[in-house]
Ligand code: HEM
């Protein structure tokens with residue numbers, strides 16, 4: 073299972089790892105070799121107890137790390153921009169998906185298709201996907217390890233992640249940031265499918281008999297462990313943005329008012 | 336959902352006892368038995384008076400140093416028990432619940448991290464600084480001996496809160512980082528997070544004062560001629576570390592203080608709503624947290640520098656480079672905190688800048704490794720246990736450095752953050768780096784402190800177990816992390832993870848053997864202390880001033896304060912045959928008298944913490960009164976010093 077982001081990260085990792093090995097392996101080897109050669113009990117090296125300075129050595133030992141970090145720094149600059157999770161991937165128009173972290177499950181909304189799911193995510197293979205991510209609860213972190221990339225989900229805030237799968241198949245996605253008792257089971261299936269299969273999947277979701285209205289959401293929002301997959305035939309407009317706004321300032325005052333009135 | 340809070344006992348009730356899981360209950364019993372057993376043994380030996388006057392009320396930096404290290408070793412065992420329990424859980428819990436309920440597993444990873452950082456590594460470091468630095472700079476004591484005792488007792492009070500959370504109530508489930516909003520009352524009501532907050536807040540105050548004490552000590556109390564650029568490397572690293580403490584710890588105190596206000600007084604600094612913003616917490620926490628890792632590791636670097644020079648029988652190579660590298664690391668450590676949350680969604684520019692800043696630290700660190708390597712080059716290397724730990728460190732540390740640089744590359748971080756790759760990385764720094772350093776220091780300076788050696792055979796055995804155990808326990812975690820395994824997992828459904836987790840468990844078992852070897856080493860050495868006696872005061876052919884005095888040193892350290900004319904002055908004097916000059920001494924010296932202020936402050940601090948955790952406000956106020964009262968009382972004590980007359984005639988070398 074691969075995607076352009078995961079592939080690029082893999083390549084970058086090997087590249088950086090390889091560059092560093094060029095120094096690290098000799099350092100380890102030299103440490104062991106020098107320790108052996110200059111051992112007090114029978115080593116063959118000369119003993120120069122006062123030798124503590126050499127300009128050539130100093131220049132080399134500062135120079136080598138500086139050089140290596142300089143190379144790495146250019147890669148960092150370039151790749152951090154190239155692989156920015158907010159950057160929309162090239163190609164077809166991205167599919168929009170909104171992800172809301174709940175205790176301990178994920179609610180996904182397809183705003184353009186007006187459908188929603190719990191703990192199941194599907195997208196067409198080869199088409200970029202743009203996720204808008206937030207949380208209703210503690211901080212979560214959204215990731216589909218096979219596709220690379222990870223971004224926090226925070227209440228009252230929206231983060232973004234752009235991904236794409238190059239092959240069809242089933243992957244595991246999950247929350248990576250510990251968020252309570254159900255955290256270990258907070259996974260979902262990410263299905264990368266052909267365009268036809270995806271359309272069939274969409275109709276399947278549309279045919280479900282539950283819309284995501286306020287009552288359903290209140291029920292879904294209750295903490296639950298290893299929650300089963302659910303489909304929602306319709307989702308109210310701007311649902312995601314309203315949930316984000318819900319946690320910001322004003323609304324709280326109102327809530328407090330009603331709470332106080334109820335008590 | 337209001338809890339019942341009584342005036343007398345706050346929210347403390349019978350359900351505070353750990354009957355929720357048999358594992359937790361056994362842990363509580365062991366903790367209790369340990370405490371009661373200790374009291375019983377002291378009583379049985381009739382040593383209460385000796386303990387009180389010789390140790391608990393002592394303000395001698397050497398005694399305080401030893402007490403810190405005892406505390407650290409006890410907490411190392413406790414922290415390790417947590418660790419091996421997690422390893423066992425994960426080895427078992429593929430598609431099953433394992434033997435730990437989630438809530439308990441969460442308490443364990445939180446307490447393991449908190450204990451290891453705050454109550455193992457910090458006291459170990461502070462203990463070594465305490466014992467060694469005054470001796471290395473030719474001082475008779477630290478600048479503020481009573482403040483030093485207070486620091487120790489506040490640290491002990493924090494550790495006490497930490498330990499008692501196992502018996503009364505529960506510990507935090509929010510990890511050692513305590514991120515809100517999870518750590519807020521909305522998601523974690525109860526006392527757990529409060530225990531975490533108050534144990535690190537109380538000990539943090541002590542640590543801050545330690546930092547101040549050592550900066551002043553090092554800057555003001557050096558022997559004549561001990562210029563900054565003649566100070567031993569360990570003293571240099573201790574200085575930088577202490578400066579970092581002064582600047583970094585207030586951030587932690589503020590962050591945890593605000594969290595306490597949120598939790599206890601219903602404020603909204605970091606809550607989800609009402610304008611709270613948890614991102615502020617993460618910034619504050621890591622503005623302390625990143626320097627903290629350097630606070631821990633710089634003194635370890637210092638120890639490695641001392642050890643490598645001594646056991647290579649050679650001058651430290653590139654001393655000025657090492658000094659500048661240390662200072663550069665200390666400064667840069669404040670510029671990189673954002674790398675702990677690259678995945679928060681900052682712009683590519685911000686992430687790239689912090690990524691590069693992080694990597695820049697690899698430069699001075701790399702220089703250090705090379706300088707140690709060149710110190711060994713053309714040396715004459717003796718493989719005593721401290722040197723074994725040093726060589727082990729040099730080989731393993733570069734691996735951890737490599738994974739650190741990988742994590743500092745933001746795009747790579749996005750897919751390794753929060754995975755066991757990160758767990759493997761930081762253990763690769765804190766075990767071979769921090770812990771090996773402190774263990775090397777412990778074995779290196781033990782003969783100085785007690786007048787006899789630690790058994791080298793058991794020392795070497797402990798090293799090999801730690802080394803191999805570390806590799807088996809943590810190399811698999813790198814792989815698991817790349818396979819996408821998150822940290823803090825109580826159970827999992829991924830079959831391919833289990834074999835690696837079993838290997839990691841075996842590694843933890845070998846580390847257990849390493850710890851057992853350390854215990855046996857201590858036991859055997861005490862038993863055969865006559866045969867292991869060091870009569871010279873200079874058992875390793877040392878270079879720095881602490882080796883110029885008898886082992887153990889007299890209470891006043893130096894019979895006559897030496898005049899320093901060069902770096903490694905003691906070594907020079909030893910080999911040139913011209914003894915070090917010393918400052919003319921008056922016939923009698925003054926040493927500080929014992930003081931009860933330290934234990935009183937510790938007791939008061941404990942009561943403040945315990946009271947605040949359980950909302951027993953009268954207890955918190957009483958604790959505060961004791962602490963403040965002790966301080967005011969101290970101001971009225973007239974006779975704070977005692978005269979001693981060193982027997983200058985009997986002085987050796
Ligand atoms: C002695 C051998 C050690 C073993 C076997 C060990 C094992 C572990 C394990 C299994 C975890 C949990 C990883 C996870 O979340 O999946 C962990 C976390 C941690 N360890 Fe250790 N550890 C050891 C030593 C240390 C030391 C010496 C330190 C620090 C000086 C340390 C600091 C931490 C921290 C800060 C965490 C993170 C806790 C959290 O998630 O909040 N560990 N360790």
Ligand SMILES: [Cu+2]
Pocket residue numbers: 624625671672674675
């Ligand atoms: Cu950091």
